[in-house]
Amino acid sequence: MSTAVSDLLPLPLPEFHTLSQDQARGSTCVWDGVGLSPETAVDLGERSLRRVGGQTSWFPRACRRCALEQAMNALVAHSQECEQCVDDQNLCPEGLGLVRAVRAARR
Template identity: 40%
Template sequence: MGESTGPGPGAGSGAGALHTRLLIEVPDPAALSVAQTCGRVCVWCAVVLTAENAVELGPRCERRFATDFVWFPRGCRLCTEPHAYRVLLDHAQSCEQCADETGHCAEGRALRQTLKGVRR
């Protein structure tokens, strides 16, 4: 998974939302088409993305041929939901704050907000 290079575009692009999107693993860009790495189609199923069905997954930085490049993966809502849900479950199972009171953990709140946005 790549590293963040700064805040990305899209709804809920605050620092917490960006961080949670980066927790969602995406396929290796070397195995993707140009349309997938450019965010025109879903990184998982390659469906054409529109403003209604696209989910920003945060900018990623990759090193290829001694050059860094930033790419902006996006997924469709149907593919992104199970990935976001898995990240939320993994986090909640290992976070003491989430076990005590879900509202006290900023990362847990951001993950729930991300999942809520995907399901809208």
């Protein structure tokens, strides 16, 4: 069963057009291309992609190491710029979402 960070906060992803077919379909990590199994995958949630003729959905996944690294980087960047997080991180929905994403990636 894969770990899901998708309901917590969408992490920024590489541009879709830069991904391999395996990365785009979720069989390898979107960041480093490592092969994934249901036990090692972190679900990054449904994403929308605009295409000629409409929108389509895709479901990126990552390895735990990359998901944790990206969530930590996003948390550090956010908390350095968010006045609410400096005062009390428990009152910032985005900061809490990033903390949860870090925890989910560690599982």
